[in-house]
Amino acid sequence: MLKEERQQTILNEVELHNRILLTDIAETLDVSIDTVRRDVKELDADKKLKKVHGGAISLGFTTNNIRNAHIYALEEKTAIAKKAIGMLRNGSVVFIDGGTTCLELARLIPEHLQLTCFTISLQVAMELSNKPNVTTIIIGGQITKESQIAIGANAIHALSEIKVDYSFIGTGYVDAVYGLTEFDWDIVQMKKAVIKASKKTVLLSISEKLNSQHRYKTCDINTINTMITELDPENVLLRPFKNLDIKIV
Amino acid sequence: MLKEERQQTILNEVELHNRILLTDIAETLDVSIDTVRRDVKELDADKKLKKVHGGAISLGFTTNNIRNAHIYALEEKTAIAKKAIGMLRNGSVVFIDGGTTCLELARLIPEHLQLTCFTISLQVAMELSNKPNVTTIIIGGQITKESQIAIGANAIHALSEIKVDYSFIGTGYVDAVYGLTEFDWDIVQMKKAVIKASKKTVLLSISEKLNSQHRYKTCDINTINTMITELDPENVLLRPFKNLDIKIV
DNA sequence: TATTAAACCGCATAAAACTGCAATTAATGT
């Protein structure tokens, strides 16, 4: 691997995660820690990032909100969120799922857009409540400790009484054959209820999750009406999904 | 975790709460108190915050006038919250209202305490979900933009189906004669529903709110079972409440 | 004034950064 490629990779990682550890980078790039150190030193001299003890942080780190700092693959998720926002119209009634991609979607909703948003995520609800023209409704239920979303029979019942134009959902794993799958049984039940409660379902997924599966199944892939990734629709990774009845953005 | 991340987290906490305790930060960040002290010292040297005995305060907090400082009245609210926590037992099922005093209560719940907590506040729910032994349930409903709590017919209906041991509620205004009053009609409806849903109602109120009233009435003063203020029970301000059937802490 | 909690100080330890050097690889000239 060329030095320049390596440095570019380091830069990308920093931009993506807002921070990196030298030890992590050395491992993923399979070079010695000293090499990474020298690379980071150069990049720091070129004002491309800020070198700190033990790692490096992006230049905008201190000005950015910390909440952005720990989102993995922020760039990709922002790209996805922007595409999703293009689907929204004044007066739309939508559901927004939990997860960082959907959180990013909530954040990027423009001020002028008039929406009614349902959600099960505390964080998404908080973001939405800052938007002057968005009516936010949270679905009640027991809050999970990991992802801070409402789950349980009560939440599912509440969802059974609504019908939104679009639901924007994330998933743990997605595969053209196995469909949408999750690690967690409760989450699957919630997502099923969400899909039932929506006229059209939009899946937001970074390419990393494509062609992977896990234990519990949410739905078949053709239950999804639109799939949004950060990739170009012609990308080879999306080929397995091409001949299905899904719009790929 | 990188030092810079840690310091950024500290800064965010300070901005959020206006004031932090070094012990709290040390615990949440899982580092020694000395490390936090050194971090805060550096941040103070960089004029990012002001270091005080036992913690740090945001720069804006000191430059703001007394009125602003008083709005938060963190000292008082912390004192109230601590008294309220004394009422909690393992296995208690409680409701926690919105507002800064109740938020403080949620924050100060000790790690070991096993509770089931209902709330209508996004912020309270978020705090609670960080507690390992607390089961958090959020009541669904439309989120208000100012206080980020769930309101509406749906929320009221959800409350009508539960009965908690204690509800800890705040109020806009409280008076021995006029009872609990609010500026906002919707809030009154919510509080009424909360009181109905609880075996015992505990009012948390800083002394500033004593002997004041407003347009809409939540309930009579003797509907409240316990009133907690930061004052000593013998304080002259509490005299009007003395001969009523209320426990004053 | 006594008591408690926080701040401070110095030290020990572990991790990271630096240094010089040898080995390897890439680039260049003949």
Added chain:
DNA sequence: ACATTAATTGCAGTTTTATGCGGTTTAATA
């Protein structure tokens, strides 16, 4: 194609930094 030179990389040893801990001093509080 081959030799020479320059650049890059990894390694061992050293220096620096970050962090936690015990003991002491100082500040807050009752």
